[in-house]
Amino acid sequence: MSAMLLNKEKWPDFVGKLTGKQLWAPQIKDEQLRFAPVAEGEEPALDYKNTRVPPKNVVFPQTETLFRFQVDGEEVDEPKLDEEVVLLGVRPCDARSMVIVDKLFSWDYDDPYYARRRELVTMVGLACSEPGLNCFCPSVGGGPASTEGLDLLMVDLGENYLLEAITEKGEALINETKELLEETRDANLEQKEKVINEAAQKIKRSIDPEGIPVGLPGLWEDSLWQRVSASCLGCGTCTFLCPTCHCFDIQDETEGFESRRCRTWDSCMFEEYTLHTSGHNPRPSRLERTRNRINHKYNYYVDKFDVIACVGCGRCINLCPVNIDIVEILKQVKEAL
Amino acid sequence: MSANNEPNIVAFLCNWCSYAGADLAGTSRVHYPSNVQVIRVMCTGRVNPLYVMNALQQGADGVLVSGCHPGDCHYMEGNYYARRRLGMLKDLMEFVGVDPRRFHMSWVSASEGHKWKEVVEKTVEDAREAGSFEGFRRRQIDW
Amino acid sequence: MDLEKLRETAAEVVAREDVKYLIGWKNGSYGYRVAPAFIEDAEGAAELIFSPLCISNLSTYLTLVEKLPLPRGQEPDTRKIALMVKGCDSRAVTQLLVEKGIERDGVVVIGCPCPGMIDYDLLAEKYPETEGLSEVKWTDDGFLVIRDGEETNVTRDELLAEKCRLCRYPNPLISDIMLGEPVETWEPAEDKGVEEVDKKDVNGRWAYWEEQFSNCIRCYSCRNVCPLCYCQDCILDRLNPTWVNRAVNFSENTAFNIARAFHLAGRCIECGECERVCPANIPLGRLNRKMAREVRDKYGFEPGLDPEAEPFQASYKPDDPEDFIL
Numbered sequence A: 001m002s003a004m005l006l007n008k009e010k011w012p013d014f015v016g017k018l019t020g021k022q023l024w025a026p027q028i029k030d031e032q033l034r035f036a037p038v039a040e041g042e043e044p045a046l047d048y049k050n051t052r053v054p055p056k057n058v059v060f061p062q063t064e065t066l067f068r069f070q071v072d073g074e075e076v077d078e079p080k081l082d083e084e085v086v087l088l089g090v091r092p093c094d095a096r097s098m099v100i101v102d103k104l105f106s107w108d109y110d111d112p113y114y115a116r117r118r119e120l121v122t123m124v125g126l127a128c129s130e131p132g133l134n135c136f137c138p139s140v141g142g143g144p145a146s147t148e149g150l151d152l153l154m155v156d157l158g159e160n161y162l163l164e165a166i167t168e169k170g171e172a173l174i175n176e177t178k179e180l181l182e183e184t185r186d187a188n189l190e191q192k193e194k195v196i197n198e199a200a201q202k203i204k205r206s207i208d209p210e211g212i213p214v215g216l217p218g219l220w221e222d223s224l225w226q227r228v229s230a231s232c233l234g235c236g237t238c239t240f241l242c243p244t245c246h247c248f249d250i251q252d253e254t255e256g257f258e259s260r261r262c263r264t265w266d267s268c269m270f271e272e273y274t275l276h277t278s279g280h281n282p283r284p285s286r287l288e289r290t291r292n293r294i295n296h297k298y299n300y301y302v303d304k305f306d307v308i309a310c311v312g313c314g315r316c317i318n319l320c321p322v323n324i325d326i327v328e329i330l331k332q333v334k335e336a337l
Numbered sequence B: 001m002s003a004n005n006e007p008n009i010v011a012f013l014c015n016w017c018s019y020a021g022a023d024l025a026g027t028s029r030v031h032y033p034s035n036v037q038v039i040r041v042m043c044t045g046r047v048n049p050l051y052v053m054n055a056l057q058q059g060a061d062g063v064l065v066s067g068c069h070p071g072d073c074h075y076m077e078g079n080y081y082a083r084r085r086l087g088m089l090k091d092l093m094e095f096v097g098v099d100p101r102r103f104h105m106s107w108v109s110a111s112e113g114h115k116w117k118e119v120v121e122k123t124v125e126d127a128r129e130a131g132s133f134e135g136f137r138r139r140q141i142d143w
Numbered sequence C: 001m002d003l004e005k006l007r008e009t010a011a012e013v014v015a016r017e018d019v020k021y022l023i024g025w026k027n028g029s030y031g032y033r034v035a036p037a038f039i040e041d042a043e044g045a046a047e048l049i050f051s052p053l054c055i056s057n058l059s060t061y062l063t064l065v066e067k068l069p070l071p072r073g074q075e076p077d078t079r080k081i082a083l084m085v086k087g088c089d090s091r092a093v094t095q096l097l098v099e100k101g102i103e104r105d106g107v108v109v110i111g112c113p114c115p116g117m118i119d120y121d122l123l124a125e126k127y128p129e130t131e132g133l134s135e136v137k138w139t140d141d142g143f144l145v146i147r148d149g150e151e152t153n154v155t156r157d158e159l160l161a162e163k164c165r166l167c168r169y170p171n172p173l174i175s176d177i178m179l180g181e182p183v184e185t186w187e188p189a190e191d192k193g194v195e196e197v198d199k200k201d202v203n204g205r206w207a208y209w210e211e212q213f214s215n216c217i218r219c220y221s222c223r224n225v226c227p228l229c230y231c232q233d234c235i236l237d238r239l240n241p242t243w244v245n246r247a248v249n250f251s252e253n254t255a256f257n258i259a260r261a262f263h264l265a266g267r268c269i270e271c272g273e274c275e276r277v278c279p280a281n282i283p284l285g286r287l288n289r290k291m292a293r294e295v296r297d298k299y300g301f302e303p304g305l306d307p308e309a310e311p312f313q314a315s316y317k318p319d320d321p322e323d324f325i326l
């Protein structure tokens, strides 16, 4: 796999070269709320910490039509998924999250929608030189320059970006834009190491998950859940904004004689999530819901897929309205073990 | 809007006054625009603001709610509640940018067949001026 | 406010036999964060704080607590909940009383006269949050920000939260215990936010809200945090009939936001929580304040002032305005 240099002045040309595919990048307006298609004439900016909404919506849209049908008809019409997407400036944690979520969507059943979208996406990552205040990716197996899930990694070297192909798709991208790129020298690679090491040093928060996955079942009745969930509002912020949360709800929507079946994101923090038709709710309060969120990420997922379903992006900490802090919860879990 | 540029109107009429008024207009052969889909409710006090939203989302270009004159409500005061709530709704919709010509409320009694005609004409005319409301349709977006 | 006094009072309150716990504010896990605290004993009371960062409205917890069915033979716990309130929060308590969402006997209201809170986003933008806990205090003409031991004086105007600029009731209007002397009220600022939208034409307003509502991710934080959004069976969760589709798109988001704002017309007490928590930064306060203004100007009603008042949307006056009626 090759590594090349891209002078930052050539960034617009580089973006211009990626024609024929849809480019998604952090939205410039609205404080980098989410990844969105880059509009004509817009130049994706890469000076951001991370988007509020993770890029999971590219492969797992918040609302996705599964098929359409006529109420009185017999045919179903499935959406065609064939547009190639290039995600520009994905953070390493978010790229890793897709690898983790892949396991779920290809587990006992291959989800065709997800799989197809995954095939169509090329992920151009951007290593973090200035990690956010609540980033703790190294604690859960990632890092500010982790390449897992990426096709191409960009590292900001000041005047240049270092472009490293990770997969064939990434290699192809480099070939497509070759005329804009320069060869790397040893000094560049040294500089890269330095940037990455410095970034890792800047990460303040950490938790050693050792012992948590096996220990959680024993803490089922522990009083810690009451403590950490008392102030929870039961909103969907932490889960909707979590790059590894993948729960969805399926609904039929009908307008006149036209219907569609669609799925939308769902959250285990919602009361309605586990509500049975009978009215019984096996997770009747915020305590059980909070316990489930932590268990799902740090216990059930590890049990099934051998990986923690948390990439340490810190979004749930940044944006929980009442300062429910997953690192603090995990610390309390460790203390209770 | 239908193909010939006629606006679609949904009208929520109370059973006791306005529905009877519209009926009277029909039986006394008063001509009024036919692009009104009437939905009978027992009382205007029963009209949930979401009825109005849903109608607009599902294809209406204008919505009309009509009931008994103040003081004449079959349930004594349902129309007073409706007046307060739907007045608020109208203000809110205006603030959100829904053209105020898309939503009207009126009092039409069982004997006011002619008033019914006027109200419908005004509602249709206003909705026509406001134009089609495609931007708010459920199916228009990401269906 | 004297923190010693606050903690002492709190310790006394939680020691009472008829009090289950006290809800107040404590330092959060880092930076400028402040977290709700559920205090049951004197040790917990020692963690309580009241600072310009205590912007959240804790009265939402009065109705958020699940009423789970009791095991057979178990008596319900009828002890009171003690609650710390600022001026705006106290109006939520009053409004809950009006709506019979809570009972007067069920709460011990601890009033905290409020000199004005800081806008977290403004603060963090100007003085980036650090890993360690920071402290912010009121000074005579503003705030003192203490970050990593470094002290900065900031003027009030620079960091005051929008809702506080507009506030007309900084002193709690209902309380059982009042901590400290009432603060001097200030001239509420012009509501520039609402005016900015108001002065657009109808299409401009639609375009404005289209952009805003398109960003909504329907996390329902705004609903859940609101002390007055406490329906057991919210229309947004209803499936039969489905009032608002689960699909997240501009049409449904708009219907939802209109429904929410409508349900709070004449009830919203302008605590600003919905806007504060919205992860999509939607200026929800503008919707609510616009409605509050209409209700005040047209109907002469303000929620959360009088516990004996009739609920606005469940009452009427024979001479309510009807100039909009054909």
Ligand code: SF4
Residues within 6 Å of the ligand: A231, A232, A233, A234, A235, A236, A237, A238, A239, A269, A319, A320, A321, A322, A323, A324
């Ligand atoms: S974001 Fe915070 S308050 Fe909301 S559900 Fe998650 S933990 Fe609870």
Ligand code: SF4
Residues within 6 Å of the ligand: A239, A242, A244, A245, A246, A247, A266, A267, A268, A269, A292, A293, A294, A296, A297
């Ligand atoms: S169960 Fe909860 S924590 Fe797990 S993926 Fe679903 S929403 Fe996320």
Ligand code: SF4
Residues within 6 Å of the ligand: A049, A050, A091, A092, A093, A094, A128, A131, A132, A135, A136, A137, A138, A142, A143, A144, A145, A311, A312, A313, A314
């Ligand atoms: S968690 Fe790690 S990879 Fe993600 S934004 Fe922070 S530093 Fe970057």
Ligand code: SF4
Residues within 6 Å of the ligand: C215, C216, C217, C218, C219, C220, C221, C222, C223, C274, C277, C278, C279, C280, C281, C282, C284
């Ligand atoms: S908090 Fe904001 S994003 Fe969440 S549902 Fe409310 S308006 Fe939408």
Ligand code: SF4
Residues within 6 Å of the ligand: C222, C225, C226, C227, C228, C229, C264, C267, C268, C269, C270, C271, C272, C273, C274, C275, C288
């Ligand atoms: S609508 Fe918003 S401002 Fe009004 S009471 Fe609810 S949370 Fe507070």
